Amino acid sequence: MNEKNCPVCGSNSIVCNEVKENIDEAFGGRKTISIKEYMCEDCESEGDFFDENEDCLKTAIAALKDVAVTNILDDFSHTPMSFSSMERALELPQRTLTKWKNSASRPSSAGVALLKLLRTFPWLIEVAEHKYDYAVAQKIHITDAVQQMMNHMDFNSDSIAMTSVTATNKTESIRFQSSNADQSGTLNIEGRTAKVNIMMGEVSFVC
Amino acid sequence: MPYSIFKEFVDSCKNDKINVFPFKKALKNAKADFNLKTKSELLDFISNNGLENLNHVNDTPWRDNPDKANPITVHGYKFRSMYKLGYIAFFYNNKTKKWIIKSFHISDDSNSAMKVALDRARLLKRGGENE
Numbered sequence: 001m002n003e004k005n006c007p008v009c010g011s012n013s014i015v016c017n018e019v020k021e022n023i024d025e026a027f028g029g030r031k032t033i034s035i036k037e038y039m040c041e042d043c044e045s046e047g048d049f050f051d052e053n054e055d056c057l058k059t060a061i062a063a064l065k066d067v068a069v070t071n072i073l074d075d076f077s078h079t080p081m082s083f084s085s086m087e088r089a090l091e092l093p094q095r096t097l098t099k100w101k102n103s104a105s106r107p108s109s110a111g112v113a114l115l116k117l118l119r120t121f122p123w124l125i126e127v128a129e130h131k132y133d134y135a136v137a138q139k140i141h142i143t144d145a146v147q148q149m150m151n152h153m154d155f156n157s158d159s160i161a162m163t164s165v166t167a168t169n170k171t172e173s174i175r176f177q178s179s180n181a182d183q184s185g186t187l188n189i190e191g192r193t194a195k196v197n198i199m200m201g202e203v204s205f206v207c
Numbered sequence: 208m209p210y211s212i213f214k215e216f217v218d219s220c221k222n223d224k225i226n227v228f229p230f231k232k233a234l235k236n237a238k239a240d241f242n243l244k245t246k247s248e249l250l251d252f253i254s255n256n257g258l259e260n261l262n263h264v265n266d267t268p269w270r271d272n273p274d275k276a277n278p279i280t281v282h283g284y285k286f287r288s289m290y291k292l293g294y295i296a297f298f299y300n301n302k303t304k305k306w307i308i309k310s311f312h313i314s315d316d317s318n319s320a321m322k323v324a325l326d327r328a329r330l331l332k333r334g335g336e337n338e
Binding site (some may be wrong): 005006007008009010011023037042043044045046047048049051054057058061 | 230231246
């Protein structure tokens with residue numbers, strides 16, 4: 001069997017096409033490359049019959065990962081956190097992040113995964129800062145979750161299911177539902193009105 | 208018997224990659240469903256015991272076989288990888304001496320923990336999934 005036979009059925013009636021393939025990488029964007037695609041005219045199998053696309057795919061993926069690293073570190077450089085303090089919290093050798101940003105060295109796959117996680121959940125740096133103490137980590141996580149939730153809550157009285165609210169002089173908490181995003185609104189509880197304000201993730205009630 | 212064939216297939220994925228060929232559609236689905244972007248990533252995943260809780264589904268003739276004198280059987284298996292249930296179908300062609308990965312995708316008919324549990328308890332019918 002010569003080199004140009006279909007790997008599936010062995011036929012030599014194969015045709016080659018060059019097609020465009022999009023490669024996507026989180027935080028790295030998209031790259032379009034040309035790849036070879038074979039089709040067997042006998043069994044109609046399609047694919048990279050002779051492993052000709054592997055190298056160019058790997059090169060494109062690696063290039064996009066480099067872009068992702070640069071983009072993520074560029075985003076972090078616009079936050080109040082300095083690279084040296086992040087490196088200290090994460091117990092990375094000093095200047096590691098700077099070297100990655102300047103392409104003086106390339107992070108391993110684990111390094112890229114770490115950066116993507118930190119970019120998605122920046123509060124993980126605070127968890128590391130507290131030496132991964134479980135109780136503190138839970139508190140940081142929940143605080144972030146509540147803040148995110150508050151940003152998406154609507155406290156307009158129209159959208160609050162008032163029938164679910166029952167308050168007495170012994171009530172210590174109030175439960176309600178909301179649907180739209182808003183930062184303030186009013187609550188009517190047993191004929192009394194309370195104004196609800198959310199500022200910087202903090203909720204305050206004014207009666 | 209079905210699992211010894213799978214073992215042979217995994218051995219080839221590990222030691223004889225050049226003789227394993229994934230169909231274009233299988234590779235496309237492996238990328239979309241399991242984030243396995245290249246043939247080598249797919250074969251490394253298979254050969255490193257990535258297909259967990261393997262369940263043999265069925266053995267069916269390869270319907271697109273142009274050489275009817277050389278019957279080929281497609282082996283279908285379901286597997287789990289973290290929270291995903293997947294399906295793999297492959298066959299070996301004695302004529303070309305190559306393993307062909309025909310399908311590799313999220314399992315069509317069940318992708319919930321409850322269905323896995325029911326399937327394990329043999330409370331669900333296993334269906335002729337072979338695409």
